Every structure is written in C-alpha cells, then in structure tokens.
Amino acid sequence: MQRGLIALAIGTFALGIAEFGMMGILSDVTRSVNVSVVDGGHLISAYSLGVAIGAPMLIFLRKMPLKRLLLLLAVIITAGNTMAALSTGFPMLLCARFLSGLPHGAFFGAGAIVCSRLASPGHGAQAVAVMVGGMTVANVAGVPAATLISNLFNWRIAFAMVALFGGLALVGIRAWIPRLEPLPDSGMKGQFRFLKSAAPWLIYAGVFFGQASVYCWFSYVDPIMTKVTGFTGSAMTWVMMLAGIGMVTGNAIAGKLADRFGVARVCGTLAASMLAVMPMLYLFADVKIASLALMFLATGALFGIGGPLQYLIVRFAKGGEMLGGAGIQIAFNVSNAVSAALGGIAIHHGFGLASPALVGVPFAAVGAAALFILRSKYKTQGA
Structure with a gap:
C-alpha cells in the first residue's frame, strides 16, 4: 500500500x-x-x-x-x-x-x-x-x-x-x-460547468435531505440517550461505538449493493426507510434495546446514503471533479448544520428531547424523491 x-x-x-x-x-x-x-x-x-x-x-x-x-x-x-x-x-x-x-x-x-x-x-x-x-x-x-x-x-x-x-x-x-x-x-467557468445538468443537483439533494433526516436526531444523541433513554454518561462511549459500527456497516453494504443495483436506487431506498425508522426512534426513545437497534439502522443509513453518492458525483462532474467531490461534503455538512438547528428548535419549543427524530421525517421523504428521480432520468448514464 x-x-x-x-x-x-x-x-x-x-x-x-x-x-x-x-x-x-x-x-x-x-x-x-x-x-x-x-x-x-x-x-x-x-x-x-x-x-x-x-x-x-x-x-x-x-x-x-x-x-x-x-x-x-x-x-x-x-x-x-x-x-x-x-x-x-x-x-x-x-x-x-x-x-x-x-x-x-x-x-x-x-x-x-x-x-x-x-x-x-x-x-x-x-x-x-x-x-x-x-x-x-x-x-x-x-x-x-x-x-x-x-x-x-x-x-x-x-x-x-x-x-x-x-x-x-x-x-x-x-x-x-x-x-x-x-x-x-479548465478556468473559473469550467469548474462550474457540470452544474448545468440536473444530475449533480439531484445528487446533492439526496445527500442534503437524506442525511438531514438522521442528523436532526443524531445531533442530540448524547442528551437523548442519557436523559430520555437512561444510559449513564460513561455508557455513551459504547453507545457511540455502536453508532460508528453502524456507519461502517452501512457504508460497506450500501457500496456493494450500489455496484449491483445502482447508486441512486440503493441510496433512495435507504432514505425512504428512514420514513419508518425516525418515528420509531421517537416512539421508543425510552426503551434501551430498541433505541440502540434503531440507532444502528439510522447511522447505517447515514453513511450508506453518503458514501456511494460521493463516488457517483465524479461521474457527473466532468471538468470540476475536485469541486464536485468537495460539494458532497458541503451538502453533507450544511445538512448537518440545518438539521441540528431545526432539531434544537423543536426541543426549545417544548416538544421534548426526542422530538428531533420527527423533524427528520419530511427530510427523508424529499431525499428519497430526489434520488428516485435521479435514477429515473439518468439510469442509462450509470445513476
């Protein structure tokens, strides 16, 4: 190596x-x-x-x-x-x-x-x-x-x-x-030329909305798990380790499935699955085993959506590959910022520490829709 x-x-x-x-x-x-x-x-x-x-x-x-x-x-x-x-x-x-x-x-x-x-x-x-x-x-x-x-x-x-x-x-x-x-x-204009196509925008939308659906909740995983679910502060080390294993597992499995069935289809399906997972995270927030299992699925989707799309953007960013790849990180982190803020607003207005999970539901719907549209329009180009 x-x-x-x-x-x-x-x-x-x-x-x-x-x-x-x-x-x-x-x-x-x-x-x-x-x-x-x-x-x-x-x-x-x-x-x-x-x-x-x-x-x-x-x-x-x-x-x-x-x-x-x-x-x-x-x-x-x-x-x-x-x-x-x-x-x-x-x-x-x-x-x-x-x-x-x-x-x-x-x-x-x-x-x-x-x-x-x-x-x-x-x-x-x-x-x-x-x-x-x-x-x-x-x-x-x-x-x-x-x-x-x-x-x-x-x-x-x-x-x-x-x-x-x-x-x-x-x-x-x-x-x-x-x-x-x-x-x-390729010049300043050449760096942005790939953005004239709808494909990169659909990819960025998939990243932004698909991952925001999880981040609304995951941004507050520490206070939720300690104050609602009932884990001690010291136990959060193992909780975060399980979350990390979920990310690695989701990234690995989604990558293999994407090669076989198509990136947009797999990532869109993962985003759609959060329509069920996020409400359950809210409903079972005080149940330890359920919360851990659902967190594993949610963090698996978090990286399962983002990883394959990081690969796919290169195909649709000719002449601006480096900017296109960095754009995935922009979408990912702006998504993180917006979802953390919206989750915080839900908590601030008295809906409870677990309420950010419900805030993530409409994000999941929009992310899934963007990725399924991408698959429909650009299937022949490898989406």
Missing part, C-alpha cells in the same frame, strides 16, 4: 473525530462553558458552516500543487483543534469549531484526486476507499475514545487528540506524498 494513502487516512481520521466527536461530548462541553444543550448545538453548526465555506476555496487554490494544498489543509486542521482545546469560553470555542471545519471538504476533494494519482492502474477506487477508511475508523474507535476521554478526564483532551492526528497527517503528507501537479485548469 502507498504510504501516502496512509497519510491521507490519518487526515480523514482526524476530521472524523472533529466532526462526529462533538455529538458524544456535547453534554460535557455545555456544562463546562455554561451554555444550554440547544446553544451547544451551535458548535456542531459552526463546524458545518466552516465546511460549507472552506470547500469552495478549492476554486481559488486550484493552481496550487496538490501536495502543498494538502499540507496547508493539514495545518488548518491542527491549528483549529488546538484552538478548541485551549479555548477560554464559548465564543472562542465557536470560532475554533468554524476554523476546524474549513479544511474538511477541501481535504476530501483534493485527497480523492491524489489517491487516483498514487494508485496503480485499475486500483483508483480502492485507493479512495483507504482514504475514506480513516473516517470510518474514527467513528468506530476515535469518536468513542474521545467520548471516554471526555468523561474520565476533560473534553479539551479530545480536541488535543484531533490536533495530534492532524499534525501526524501533516508529517506523513510531507514525507510520503510526492510533488503532484494540480489538475489541468
């Missing part, structure tokens, strides 16, 4: 903890900085806003050699999470979360291109899988570890851990990735 791929996987491992780790330590953080759980949800939204703003920056950095671009992104990952670990209050932590999100989508977009260049002929998809594997490992091991560290010691150590892995990615990229020239420049 190319050691450069390992460096990229370390980077996505750090990004995975930075993005998903906040869900498992939200209660600890909000108590420490003296804000409500609803206000704490803004820490999730701030990261997602950083992703949404940072990913389009690839347009202005498209002429930069790819290795130098990745080094810059790794520096920002390290700096943002160091700032979070050292934050002196909620405003500084909010700014740190925004900064930490800036390199997220750009790292995936640029990293996918680097993977394809480092891979031996015919193994490009496997190389990308190695890079993305860092995020899946983060959800199985890194996020639960951050939750455990937060419960036993201090939530600041969790952010310091992310900064450490960002630094390791920086060292690995510098040592193991050769100098790579940027993609041929």
Whole structure:
C-alpha cells in the first residue's frame, strides 16, 4: 500500500473525530462553558458552516500543487483543534469549531484526486476507499475514545487528540506524498460547468435531505440517550461505538449493493426507510434495546446514503471533479448544520428531547424523491 494513502487516512481520521466527536461530548462541553444543550448545538453548526465555506476555496487554490494544498489543509486542521482545546469560553470555542471545519471538504476533494494519482492502474477506487477508511475508523474507535476521554478526564483532551492526528497527517503528507501537479485548469467557468445538468443537483439533494433526516436526531444523541433513554454518561462511549459500527456497516453494504443495483436506487431506498425508522426512534426513545437497534439502522443509513453518492458525483462532474467531490461534503455538512438547528428548535419549543427524530421525517421523504428521480432520468448514464 502507498504510504501516502496512509497519510491521507490519518487526515480523514482526524476530521472524523472533529466532526462526529462533538455529538458524544456535547453534554460535557455545555456544562463546562455554561451554555444550554440547544446553544451547544451551535458548535456542531459552526463546524458545518466552516465546511460549507472552506470547500469552495478549492476554486481559488486550484493552481496550487496538490501536495502543498494538502499540507496547508493539514495545518488548518491542527491549528483549529488546538484552538478548541485551549479555548477560554464559548465564543472562542465557536470560532475554533468554524476554523476546524474549513479544511474538511477541501481535504476530501483534493485527497480523492491524489489517491487516483498514487494508485496503480485499475486500483483508483480502492485507493479512495483507504482514504475514506480513516473516517470510518474514527467513528468506530476515535469518536468513542474521545467520548471516554471526555468523561474520565476533560473534553479539551479530545480536541488535543484531533490536533495530534492532524499534525501526524501533516508529517506523513510531507514525507510520503510526492510533488503532484494540480489538475489541468479548465478556468473559473469550467469548474462550474457540470452544474448545468440536473444530475449533480439531484445528487446533492439526496445527500442534503437524506442525511438531514438522521442528523436532526443524531445531533442530540448524547442528551437523548442519557436523559430520555437512561444510559449513564460513561455508557455513551459504547453507545457511540455502536453508532460508528453502524456507519461502517452501512457504508460497506450500501457500496456493494450500489455496484449491483445502482447508486441512486440503493441510496433512495435507504432514505425512504428512514420514513419508518425516525418515528420509531421517537416512539421508543425510552426503551434501551430498541433505541440502540434503531440507532444502528439510522447511522447505517447515514453513511450508506453518503458514501456511494460521493463516488457517483465524479461521474457527473466532468471538468470540476475536485469541486464536485468537495460539494458532497458541503451538502453533507450544511445538512448537518440545518438539521441540528431545526432539531434544537423543536426541543426549545417544548416538544421534548426526542422530538428531533420527527423533524427528520419530511427530510427523508424529499431525499428519497430526489434520488428516485435521479435514477429515473439518468439510469442509462450509470445513476
């Protein structure tokens, strides 16, 4: 295996903890900085806003050699999470979360291109899988570890851990990735030409709405599981580990099914299944076994929808592949921000901590519809 791929996987491992780790330590953080759980949800939204703003920056950095671009992104990952670990209050932590999100989508977009260049002929998809594997490992091991560290010691150590892995990615990229020239420049307009087709918009809608259906609830999984379902704070380590296993399992199974039956059909079916799962998460919120089983299905759909669509966008983003790939991360994280905010509004208005699950139902319907339309219109082009 190319050691450069390992460096990229370390980077996505750090990004995975930075993005998903906040869900498992939200209660600890909000108590420490003296804000409500609803206000704490803004820490999730701030990261997602950083992703949404940072990913389009690839347009202005498209002429930069790819290795130098990745080094810059790794520096920002390290700096943002160091700032979070050292934050002196909620405003500084909010700014740190925004900064930490800036390199997220750009790292995936640029990293996918680097993977394809480092891979031996015919193994490009496997190389990308190695890079993305860092995020899946983060959800199985890194996020639960951050939750455990937060419960036993201090939530600041969790952010310091992310900064450490960002630094390791920086060292690995510098040592193991050769100098790579940027993609041929198709000009500013050429980067956006693929957006004239309806296909990428349907893909982005599938990501945005399909994953928002789960994120409305998952953004508040810590307070829901501890205050409604009845798990202790220390048990959240294992709860988050099960959520991570659900993500890995969903991503793996959906990928195999998508190759066989078509990406849009499989992802649309997963989005449609949330029309049943999300109401059950609300109805059985106080039943431990049911909540765990339903959480496994929901997080499996979360990555089962997003993973194959990350692959599919490349086919419909000719001339703007790096921007198209980063666009998936924009859709994913803006979805995260909007759904966290809407879930927080439902809680704030007294509908209960478990109510965000119901907020996710209409999102599931729209996401499924977008993906089934994509399948109908672009089946012959591989959708």
